[in-house]
Amino acid sequence: MIDSKHIREQFPILNKRINNNSLVYFDNGATTQKPKVVIDSVVKYYSEQNANIHRGVHTLSREATELFESARQTVSSFINSKTEEIIFTSGTTDSINIVANGLDIPKGSEIIVSQMEHHSNILPWQLWCERNNGKLKVIPINRDGTLQIKKLESLITHNTAVVALTHVSNTLGVINPVNEIIQKVKAIDQRILVLIDGAQSVPHMSIDVKNMDCDFFVFSGHKMYAPTGCGVLYVKKGLMDQLKLSKTGGGTIKTVSFERTEYVNGPLRFEAGTPNIEAVVGLAKACEFMNSIGVNNISEHEHSLLVYAQNELRAIEGVEIYADHSNKAAVISFNVKGQHPFDVGTLLDKYGVAIRTDHHCTQPLMNYYGIQGTIRASFAIYNVKEEIDIFIEALKKGIKLLS
Amino acid sequence: MSIEEIENEIIQEFEIFGDDWEGKYEHLIDLGKSLPIINQENKTEENIIKGCQSRVWLNSAIKNGKIFFTADSDAIITKGMVALMIRVFNGQSAKDIVEAKLEFINKIGLKEHLSPTRANGLLSMVNRMKLDAIKLSQ
Ligand SMILES: Cc1ncc(COP(=O)(O)O)c(C=O)c1O
Numbered sequence A: 001m002i003d004s005k006h007i008r009e010q011f012p013i014l015n016k017r018i019n020n021n022s023l024v025y026f027d028n029g030a031t032t033q034k035p036k037v038v039i040d041s042v043v044k045y046y047s048e049q050n051a052n053i054h055r056g057v058h059t060l061s062r063e064a065t066e067l068f069e070s071a072r073q074t075v076s077s078f079i080n081s082k083t084e085e086i087i088f089t090s091g092t093t094d095s096i097n098i099v100a101n102g103l104d105i106p107k108g109s110e111i112i113v114s115q116m117e118h119h120s121n122i123l124p125w126q127l128w129c130e131r132n133n134g135k136l137k138v139i140p141i142n143r144d145g146t147l148q149i150k151k152l153e154s155l156i157t158h159n160t161a162v163v164a165l166t167h168v169s170n171t172l173g174v175i176n177p178v179n180e181i182i183q184k185v186k187a188i189d190q191r192i193l194v195l196i197d198g199a200q201s202v203p204h205m206s207i208d209v210k211n212m213d214c215d216f217f218v219f220s221g222h223k224m225y226a227p228t229g230c231g232v233l234y235v236k237k238g239l240m241d242q243l244k245l246s247k248t249g250g251g252t253i254k255t256v257s258f259e260r261t262e263y264v265n266g267p268l269r270f271e272a273g274t275p276n277i278e279a280v281v282g283l284a285k286a287c288e289f290m291n292s293i294g295v296n297n298i299s300e301h302e303h304s305l306l307v308y309a310q311n312e313l314r315a316i317e318g319v320e321i322y323a324d325h326s327n328k329a330a331v332i333s334f335n336v337k338g339q340h341p342f343d344v345g346t347l348l349d350k351y352g353v354a355i356r357t358d359h360h361c362t363q364p365l366m367n368y369y370g371i372q373g374t375i376r377a378s379f380a381i382y383n384v385k386e387e388i389d390i391f392i393e394a395l396k397k398g399i400k401l402l403s
Numbered sequence B: 001m002s003i004e005e006i007e008n009e010i011i012q013e014f015e016i017f018g019d020d021w022e023g024k025y026e027h028l029i030d031l032g033k034s035l036p037i038i039n040q041e042n043k044t045e046e047n048i049i050k051g052c053q054s055r056v057w058l059n060s061a062i063k064n065g066k067i068f069f070t071a072d073s074d075a076i077i078t079k080g081m082v083a084l085m086i087r088v089f090n091g092q093s094a095k096d097i098v099e100a101k102l103e104f105i106n107k108i109g110l111k112e113h114l115s116p117t118r119a120n121g122l123l124s125m126v127n128r129m130k131l132d133a134i135k136l137s138q
Helices: A004-009 A036-049 A059-078 A092-102 A123-132 A149-155 A178-188 A277-293 A295-314 A341-350 A363-369 A385-402 B003-015 B021-034 B076-089 B094-099 B122-137
Strands: A086-089 A110-114 A135-139 A160-166 A193-197 A216-220 A231-235 A253-256 A261-263 A319-322 A331-336 A356-358 A374-378 B056-063 B066-073
Touching (some): A036 A059, A086 A092, A092 A193, A092 A216, A092 A231, A123 A135, A149 A178, A160 A178, A178 A193, A295 A331, A295 A385, A341 A356, A341 A385, A341 B021, A341 B076, A385 B021, B003 B021, B003 B076, B076 B122, B094 B122
Parallel strands (some): A193 A216
Antiparallel strands (some): A331 A374, A356 A374
16 A cells, blocks of 8 residues: 555645646656655755766766766666666657667668557657668557557568567557567567567556566656656667667767777767756656655556546546556546547646647557547556546536537 | 727627636637538648647638638637637738737637647637738738
């Protein structure tokens, strides 16, 4: 059991009032709110620790560097990797672009993604295919949002170079059985590289990249209680040196002359320019925050919210939940018959309930369901049952206003 | 009536709701429902204002130097806002339309609908109305 009252007290923004109502924040899939420990770490960084890293000999710079590098350790153990496998990026999108632009794979290769991918895990691959005469292939899904894994096997050919797949669908909440899929893919062809988009899994469940055995794992800090502008690219040991640089510059080298540059090995080679140091410091704090509650406790609490909210939603006439089952992270996408998601979202906001309405950067998924968008409620550790009651009441009132 | 006179009329109409936002939205939704439905042949790809959550179709015409719009949206609240805009702009000159500040939106407490998030497309629609007015009058 978690102590919700204690947890909520750590999130200052939850005291905010929206249109004379208490804020009910159910847009956690877009970004989570930040606990005081994370906010304080950023303030402390600028008040006491700020210096550029990996450069100066002075005390502040040395300490800031240590702080940054110890964040790498914290983050790497958070997903059970090794420190030297963690590259700090600006976020999931950045991480995927670094991989898509850096892979040393033959022209004409085939890349496999799924029907439910976020645009950030489609467009970098689509661009690669356009530039390299490659082919983008798509794993189909079932109506309940599950992947047609059997079809994946038939999509793989000797030209398949990459499978890029989301761990949890940001729109549906569906959890893909990535361990099983990676095993299957590697059994067919050991050389196929697998990238897992963990943007929506890391915030909700415990992650073990070693056990998962993926080649790349990417996620964003801001969706897991950390500041915006930082993210992670995990690269399995041994693969990092094969990744071509798509950007370069200061902080990545041993020696530079106009004729030739010798780069450092390891993650720093990919972290050109001054990184978002305070966000990385905050990210480490966010990992500690999640650990202090226990990631499994987070999953359990959020799952109970999911089950409760879905039951309440099903009782409302005209509500259709997409992927209407509970094998999901705490994300619910639904529509109300005859109502545009935008109208519902506008009225919910008036009642203080923040949800997201649109295609959630998954237009191919919307096309599959033949819809323009959905209403999405996504939960975090600080949400409570009482907020779901407020949301359901507001939804009922909104529907009444609209009809 | 001038644009400003119509704006004032709308402001008065909304005044009775005071702080009652639900009443205000109910009225807006009713306005949306009563907006004459645009002819299907005018709901073309060309007439659609893209990049927004709710789709808005806008058709513009000129008659005796005055501009006339018909429009539709798949979201009813957007449609209500569209209805207000059309009421203010229809039958006005291109010059007056282009110069209109549309302060009534703020005064009736619906200014969030003109925010630059692309959510409802209203801002894009107003811009498009002004552009169309210029084009038609040239
Ligand atoms: C599954 C998934 N992938 C990628 C992204 C992109 O993340 P970011 O905008 O932080 O780069 C998101 C965020 O919405 C996401 O949910």
